[in-house]
Amino acid sequence: MNNSDRLNKKALLPLIMTVPVVFACVWFLLADEPRGEAITKAASTPATTSEQPEPGITEAPLAVGEDTPIPYQTPDSLGDQPFASSLAGTNIDGNLRADANGELIVDLETRDFFDYFLNTIGEVSAEQALDQIRTLAQQSLPESAAREAMALLNRYLAYKDASLALGNQGLDPARQHDPAYQLEMLKGALADMKQLRRRMFSADTHEAFFRLEEAYGDYTLATLDIQQRTDLSAEAKNTLAEWHRQQLPEVIRRTETRMIEESGDHRARQQALSDADSPSEAGRRLRELGVDDAQAREVVAYMEEREQFDSQYQQFQQALASLDNSGLAEEDRTTQENRLLKQHFDTEQTRTWARLRALGSQSP
Incomplete structure (x- = not known):
C-alpha cells in the first residue's frame, strides 16, 4: 500500500455513507476502534488527559518527502510467522520513524502502525499486541524515539478509551429514523470528537492523525446538509456540493472525485445494459x-x-x-x-x- 492510499484510507473510511446509514455511522465514528480499559492497563506508562504532550515527546515535522532518507524505521513485515494469524501474508500498515536527531516523526503512518497491532486485540491479548509495538520500536529506533513512541501510544490508548465513553449518550427512539435528527446527532458527535482530540493531543499530533479524516467529515456533513435543504434546486445542490468538494485537501479530493466519476460511469453502463434490445x-x-x-x-x-x-x-x-x-x-x-x-x-x-x-x- 503506497502513502497516498494510506492517507485516503484513514480519511475516507469512517465517513463514506448515505443518509439512511448516518445514524449507525455515528457509533462507528465515536467508537474509533476502542479496545477498552484492558488496553490502557497494559500500557507501560500511566495514561494522562492533560492538554500538553506527554513528557519527552517532541513532534517532528509532519511533512517528510518520499525522497528524504529516513535513518530509522520499523520493518515492513513481521515475517512468515506473525504473532497473530490474521496478519499472515500482510505487510505492516504504517511505520514508526525517527529523524537524524533521533526524534520520532509523527505522521499518519504512526497512527496506522498503532492500529495495525491494536486491531489484533481479541485474537491475542492486549499485552501481546502492545509488546510487539514496544519490541519493534526498541529494535528499530534510537532509545529516545522509542520512548516517545511508547508515550504517544499510551496517549492514543487513553484517547480510544475516552472516545468509547463519548458513544454512551442517550438518543430519542422516536426520532432515530428521522434524517434531520440523524444529521443533528452526527454533527454533535463529530464536534465532541474533535474537542476530545484537541484536548488529548498536541496540535501537531492532532493534525497528523486526524486532519484528513476531519476534513472529509466536515465535507460529508456539508453535503448531507445541502441534500436536506428544500429551498435549493437539484442544480444548486450539485453546484454547492462541488464547491465543498473543492475545499478538500488534494489527496482526498482526488479520491472523492474519482469515486464520483466511477459511480457515474457505473450508472451509465447499467443504464446502457437496461436499454439494449440485444x-x-x-x-x-x-x-x-x-x-x-x-x-x-x-x-x-x-x-x-x-x-x-x-x-x-x-x-x-x-x-x-x-x-x-x-x-x-x-x-x-x-x-x-x-x-x-x-x-x-x-x-x-x-x-x-x-x-x-x-x-x-x-x-x-
Whole structure:
C-alpha cells in the first residue's frame, strides 16, 4: 500500500455513507476502534488527559518527502510467522520513524502502525499486541524515539478509551429514523470528537492523525446538509456540493472525485445494459461509453449465455407443466423432473440457475 492510499484510507473510511446509514455511522465514528480499559492497563506508562504532550515527546515535522532518507524505521513485515494469524501474508500498515536527531516523526503512518497491532486485540491479548509495538520500536529506533513512541501510544490508548465513553449518550427512539435528527446527532458527535482530540493531543499530533479524516467529515456533513435543504434546486445542490468538494485537501479530493466519476460511469453502463434490445447492442453501447473491447465481449458473451438459458428455461417449464397434468406420484414426478433438468440444461451451472429460478417463482 503506497502513502497516498494510506492517507485516503484513514480519511475516507469512517465517513463514506448515505443518509439512511448516518445514524449507525455515528457509533462507528465515536467508537474509533476502542479496545477498552484492558488496553490502557497494559500500557507501560500511566495514561494522562492533560492538554500538553506527554513528557519527552517532541513532534517532528509532519511533512517528510518520499525522497528524504529516513535513518530509522520499523520493518515492513513481521515475517512468515506473525504473532497473530490474521496478519499472515500482510505487510505492516504504517511505520514508526525517527529523524537524524533521533526524534520520532509523527505522521499518519504512526497512527496506522498503532492500529495495525491494536486491531489484533481479541485474537491475542492486549499485552501481546502492545509488546510487539514496544519490541519493534526498541529494535528499530534510537532509545529516545522509542520512548516517545511508547508515550504517544499510551496517549492514543487513553484517547480510544475516552472516545468509547463519548458513544454512551442517550438518543430519542422516536426520532432515530428521522434524517434531520440523524444529521443533528452526527454533527454533535463529530464536534465532541474533535474537542476530545484537541484536548488529548498536541496540535501537531492532532493534525497528523486526524486532519484528513476531519476534513472529509466536515465535507460529508456539508453535503448531507445541502441534500436536506428544500429551498435549493437539484442544480444548486450539485453546484454547492462541488464547491465543498473543492475545499478538500488534494489527496482526498482526488479520491472523492474519482469515486464520483466511477459511480457515474457505473450508472451509465447499467443504464446502457437496461436499454439494449440485444447482447450485441449492449456491447456497442458499452464501447461507446469507453469500455474496452475485451470487457465488452465478456459482457456480451454472458448476456448471450443468459439469453440462451431463458429460452431453455421456457421449454423446461412447458415440460414441467405436462408433468403436473400427468398424475404421477410424488416420487416419480421428482425423478422425471431431474431427467428434464438434465435434458434441457447441459451443465451443472445452468441446472443450478434453473433450480434457483424455480424456487424464486414459488416464493410468495
